[in-house]
Amino acid sequence: MTELAYCAVCGIQLVAMPVVRKIADRQTTFCSDICADRFQQEPVRYAGEPVLRVRGLHKSFGSGEAETPVLRGIDLTVWEGEFVSIVGASGSGKSTLLNMIGMLDRPTRGDIYIEGKHSAEFSDEERAGIRAQTFGFVFQQYNLIPWLSVIENAMLPALFSGRGKARESALRQRLVDVGLKHRIGHLPSHLSGGEQQRAALVRAIANDPDIILGDEPTGNLDSETGAKVLEVLKHLHSIERKTLIIVTHDATIAGLADRTIVLKDGRVLEHQAREPGAYTH
Numbered sequence: 001m002t003e004l005a006y007c008a009v010c011g012i013q014l015v016a017m018p019v020v021r022k023i024a025d026r027q028t029t030f031c032s033d034i035c036a037d038r039f040q041q042e043p044v045r046y047a048g049e050p051v052l053r054v055r056g057l058h059k060s061f062g063s064g065e066a067e068t069p070v071l072r073g074i075d076l077t078v079w080e081g082e083f084v085s086i087v088g089a090s091g092s093g094k095s096t097l098l099n100m101i102g103m104l105d106r107p108t109r110g111d112i113y114i115e116g117k118h119s120a121e122f123s124d125e126e127r128a129g130i131r132a133q134t135f136g137f138v139f140q141q142y143n144l145i146p147w148l149s150v151i152e153n154a155m156l157p158a159l160f161s162g163r164g165k166a167r168e169s170a171l172r173q174r175l176v177d178v179g180l181k182h183r184i185g186h187l188p189s190h191l192s193g194g195e196q197q198r199a200a201l202v203r204a205i206a207n208d209p210d211i212i213l214g215d216e217p218t219g220n221l222d223s224e225t226g227a228k229v230l231e232v233l234k235h236l237h238s239i240e241r242k243t244l245i246i247v248t249h250d251a252t253i254a255g256l257a258d259r260t261i262v263l264k265d266g267r268v269l270e271h272q273a274r275e276p277g278a279y280t281h
């Protein structure tokens with residue numbers, strides 16, 4: 001059996017004619033000239049360990065006759081500081097994939113490596129630690145706790161990890177940045193959907209995570225509040241150098257990403273990479 005080849009930058013499986021370039025005396029394969037150019041511009045970066053590597057990921061729900069395959073072989077690599085968007089029709093598996101990446105659920109088959117370590121090698125305690133510290137989640141449903149105020153919700157992950165005091169002033173400022181100054185002491189039920197989404201975004205960065213996972217972070221927002229959330233995401237990416245993996249229907253967000261993964265029926269239908277340097281922050 002021949003060994004499967006993957007693009008050295010974006011990690012997708014190479015089925016058609018790969019681009020082959022000789023880099024440091026080694027034949028290296030890519031899905032496109034864009035990925036090859038990226039590698040050649042920053043060979044040290046791409047020769048190292050990516051923050052996330054997903055290989056042959058499958059996820060089914062149910063068992064026996066009722067078993068429904070949802071993810072059917074996803075390959076994907078994400079490098080530190082990248083902004084990757086995931087798009088696709090409703091039901092294509094976007095949220096399911098994000099939940100696997102963020103270790104909220106376990107794959108049926110396939111591999112996920114976080115900073116080089118296989119997800120199955122993490123103890124339950126380590127998984128909890130990664131969920132709390134490495135990843136920041138913005139869920140499709142905001143999941144705010146109804147009996148806590150906006151600032152209490154935003155600070156909750158930091159309180160759990162013992163960093164509440166250290167993070168409070170930064171998080172208050174974030175709430176102001178996203179236009180929630182007048183809502184800091186309010187309960188979620190007093191907030192509009194857009195305000196709740198922005199509070200959830202601030203909560204996602206409570207522990208200053210390296211990787212932000214967003215599931216439709218502007219999904220229910222009007223264009224003005226959507227623009228505020230977008231500004232925060234752009235700041236996190238370009239100024240704070242966070243890694244962003246964002247599921248979205250919003251063409252503006254997808255257009256800002258370094259790369260876009262298009263899912264269809266649980267598979268990567270298409271992978272769109274931007275020319276290196278095409279995006280000026």
Ligand SMILES: Nc1ncnc2c1ncn2[C@@H]1O[C@H](COP(=O)(O)OP(=O)(O)OP(=O)(O)O)[C@@H](O)[C@H]1O
Nearest residue numbers: 061062070088089090091092093094095096097140
């Ligand atoms: N826990 C579950 N049990 C059974 N089926 C599930 C479960 N979670 C998701 N599914 C199914 O998997 C498919 C993909 O769901 P998923 O939520 O990943 O889609 P999505 O791409 O995020 O869609 P949307 O854009 O509507 O949010 C759907 O058909 C859904 O019904």
Ligand SMILES: [Mg+2]
Nearest residue numbers: 094095140215
């Ligand atoms: Mg979804």
